[in-house]
Amino acid sequence: MxxxxxxxxxxxxSCIKKIETxxxxxxxxxxxxxxxxxxxVTVEHDDTVTGDELKNTIEKLGYPVKSVKTSA
Incomplete structure (x- = not known):
């Protein structure tokens, strides 16, 4: 996905490294x-990871997320 x-x-x-890590x-x-x-930010992942989880992680790092689109 x-x-x-x-x-x-x-x-x-340095924002790149923070998010990648x-x-x-x-x-x-x-x-x-x-x-x-x-x-x-583009993330390739399996179906155990949700867009909401990724959004929450990025926002916890201090970067607001405006939109999330997941495709198979």
Whole structure:
């Protein structure tokens, strides 16, 4: 599965590392791609991970999430 999250406040490359580390440690996540200049996070994961879980993790790291779209 793939989830695309539109975020806010991604202002620098260190934001990438913070999100990659925060989400990358989640069981079931296989790949995290953060584009800070587009305020976009793409996560590849199995069906044990939900978009809401990913959203909550990113928001706990301090980045508001505007939208979440998950596809098979």
């Amino acid at each position: 793939k989830t695309n999250l539109k975020t806010e406040d991604l202002t620098c490359p 925060g989400i990358g440690g989640t069981a079931g996540v296989s790949k995290v791609d953060v584009k800070f200049n587009l305020n976009k």
